[in-house]
Amino acid sequence: MADLNLMLSLWNAIPQNPKKGIPFRFILIGDPHQLPSVEKGAVLSDFLSALESKKADFVSRLEESNRQKSKGKANVSKIVVLAEEILRYSPENLNLGTKIDDSFPKTKTIGENSKYESEVVWLQNSANKVSDRLSRDEVVEKLWTEIFHPRISEIGTWKIDLNDPDFVLKFQEELKRFRCLTVFRNGYWGVEAIQTKIMNLAAQDLFHRKGQNPDFFAKRLSKRLYFIGLPILITQNDKNRKLFNGDIGIVLRMESTGELRAVFPIEGKLFSFALDTLPKHEPAFVMSIHKSQGSEYDTILMYIPDHPESREEERFHRLLNRQILYTGITRAKNQVILAGNPKTWEIGIANSQKRDTGFKI
Incomplete structure (x- = not known):
């Protein structure tokens, strides 16, 4: 970067x-x-x-990924296979491995107990639907009901001890468990709009359940909604607190005081911060692929938007390209779930971003 x-x-x-x-x-x-x-x-x-181009041996390449591991009998993860297919794509030699067709592995569920046919699957509608492709709101509702809300409920049962090494490990594993990625930051299919939809679902569901579950705690602060299990992404550096742009934490309720605080891993330890003292931040249910670069998650769901109207086409083609799709799927260690529009996926695969830095060695 x-x-x-x-x-x-x-x-x-x-x-x-x-x-x-x-x-x-x-x-x-x-x-x-x-x-x-x-x-x-x-x-x-x-x-x-x-x-x-030099005669000397200046470059070494990693030939085998030690990160992605296959669940099946084959030695190579399907994530690696798809990544290589994307890189080898050319209009003259169409790679069937990148085409989302009837032969591509599919799933109708995305919860933790889901059994996937492959390390890369396409999320589709139930059989009784007119179209097997889910709309943006349908994808968001599945994310909330099958992944985010169950995780929040689980986190609400945690016994909080920031000094316990086992809890530190558990916390760090949670941060790497799952992330939803999308191509755009702004617009209907972007991070902001999808995140707003998720937070609206959270407000409807969690505040309704608050009176039923004494272990759950949520509150509003400066027009923001905070609740146990809310992932938070820092977007502005704060050197005094050692919180930096891109850091991710989780909102937890401290057992000793009952206070809702944001917990972040810093230099191998966990530290909690009062919510009203945090630098600029936002929920981290969804991230742009650009923002996720350099990160690794056990599972990612990558949302592929619809093709835009003509006035947005130039921006769309500038951002949706082979490099961004390759970067997105390689953020996953174990599982990739693709959702959205298959035609847009194929447009992105065929569009390669090229730059010329202009220096010579």
Whole structure:
């Protein structure tokens, strides 16, 4: 995700005359097939292109993924297979592995007890529906009823001890359990709109249940809704609290005081913060694929939007491309659930983002 200006600053900071007898090495590690930086340049891929043309052995490649593991008898996860199919796509040689058709594994449920046919599945409607493709609101309702609400109920039963190593591990595992990803930040199919829909469902469901379940606690603060199990994403750095843009925590109720506080892992330990002292933040039920880059989750659901009206087509094609779909599915360690419009998926696979950083080595 380093852009051209950041890489130039880093390059200029390298000592020109290293200490005698002490060799200096500049090592870059990354995946050139993922999204380039939001700002200008495609630094890593251009570095690789330049270095691979040299006679010296400057580049090493990981040939086998140690992250994704297959659930079946085959040694290679279907996540890895699909990722490789995406990279190999060309109009002249259509890869059937990337096409969402009748042969693509499907599922009608997404809860924790769901049994998936493959590590990559397509979420479809029940058999008695007119269309097997779910609308945005249908996807959101399934997310809430089958994943988010059950997890919130489970978290509500936790015995909170921020100093217990077992609880720290449990907390960190929860952060990596599941994430919903989408291509856009704004608009009907974007993070903000989907997140708002989820929070509306939470308000309707959880406040209704509050009187029935004494272990559940929710409240509004500065027009925001907070409740046990709410994942929070920090969007502004706060150096004093060591909370930084991209950090994710969970709202928990402290057993000693009954207070609702946001808990974050910092340097291997858990710290709680009063809700009204947090820097800028938002719910983290849904994240953009851009924001998720560099993260890993056990399971991801990636929502593929409908094709937009003509006035939005240029922006749509600029953002929906092979790199963003590849980046999205490779955030998952164990399971990818695709949902939305299969035709849009195929449009994205065929659209490759190309940049030229312009430097020479």
